[in-house]
Amino acid sequence: MNYRIAPSILSADFARLGEEIRDVVAAGADIIHFDVMDNHYVPNLTIGPMVCEAIRPHTSAPIDVHLMVKPVDALAAMFAKAGADIITFHPEASEHVDRTLGLIRDAGCKAGLVFNPATSLSYLDHVMDKVDMILIMSVNPGFGGQSFIPEALNKIRAARERIDAYTARTGREIWLEVDGGVKVDNIREIAEAGADTFVAGSAIYGKPDYKAVIDAMRAELAKAGR
Numbered sequence: 001m002n003y004r005i006a007p008s009i010l011s012a013d014f015a016r017l018g019e020e021i022r023d024v025v026a027a028g029a030d031i032i033h034f035d036v037m038d039n040h041y042v043p044n045l046t047i048g049p050m051v052c053e054a055i056r057p058h059t060s061a062p063i064d065v066h067l068m069v070k071p072v073d074a075l076a077a078m079f080a081k082a083g084a085d086i087i088t089f090h091p092e093a094s095e096h097v098d099r100t101l102g103l104i105r106d107a108g109c110k111a112g113l114v115f116n117p118a119t120s121l122s123y124l125d126h127v128m129d130k131v132d133m134i135l136i137m138s139v140n141p142g143f144g145g146q147s148f149i150p151e152a153l154n155k156i157r158a159a160r161e162r163i164d165a166y167t168a169r170t171g172r173e174i175w176l177e178v179d180g181g182v183k184v185d186n187i188r189e190i191a192e193a194g195a196d197t198f199v200a201g202s203a204i205y206g207k208p209d210y211k212a213v214i215d216a217m218r219a220e221l222a223k224a225g226r
């Protein structure tokens with residue numbers, strides 16, 4: 001299994017963002033997770049396309065933009081232009097899920113849907129052909145440093161079943177990402193439930209030695225029974 005670790009820069013030192021991104025990639029990160037909050041869809045306000053454009057020259061690692069915004073389409077287009085590689089959004093925040101997925105892919109990015117703990121996976125029913133990544137939230141979005149909600153494991157299993165059935169039928173791969181409260185001590189269980197891509201903010205940026213945390217996560221993933 002090809003596992004990917006995606007540090008969330010929400011927990012980085014924003015005053016030194018370029019350096020923080022270079023450091024975490026040097027420590028073994030595969031992807032940079034970029035949280036966009038609008039103080040409307042979620043009760044917090046973070047960073048926009050100008051910051052994405054500013055960090056783009058600092059890394060060749062994929063930038064994975066998680067849009068916690070409503071409406072979605074205009075910002076999705078701006079992030080594609082600003083250098084994002086992957087753009088995910090919450091289906092209930094889009095007026096037209098199929099069209100939003102299409103506009104992200106037409107702009108050259110991978111597109112994904114994000115599921116809050118209370119959002120049904122049935123949003124996937126008619127759009128799997130346009131989905132490159134499914135992101136399961138294991139906390140309610142808006143803040144870093146929250147505890148993993150155990151019920152998310154069942155949702156990860158259900159998403160994995162959908163992906164495996166789809167891949168068996170079409171041969172096309174879809175990534176399964178998990179975000180919220182991911183730590184060294186639960187990453188193995190999350191992988192065994194079916195995730196392949198792991199967002200971790202406070203677990204990595206909250207420790208002085210990023211490489212030690214990422215190495216410990218990979219050691220746990222190596223023991224996963226998938």
Ligand SMILES: O=C(CO)[C@@H](O)[C@H](O)COP(=O)(O)O
Pocket residue numbers: 008010011033035066139140141142143144145146179180181182199200201202203
């Ligand atoms: O999208 C979010 C929170 O809404 C996340 O990406 C957090 O940034 C994850 O932080 P930790 O739970 O890993 O500290």
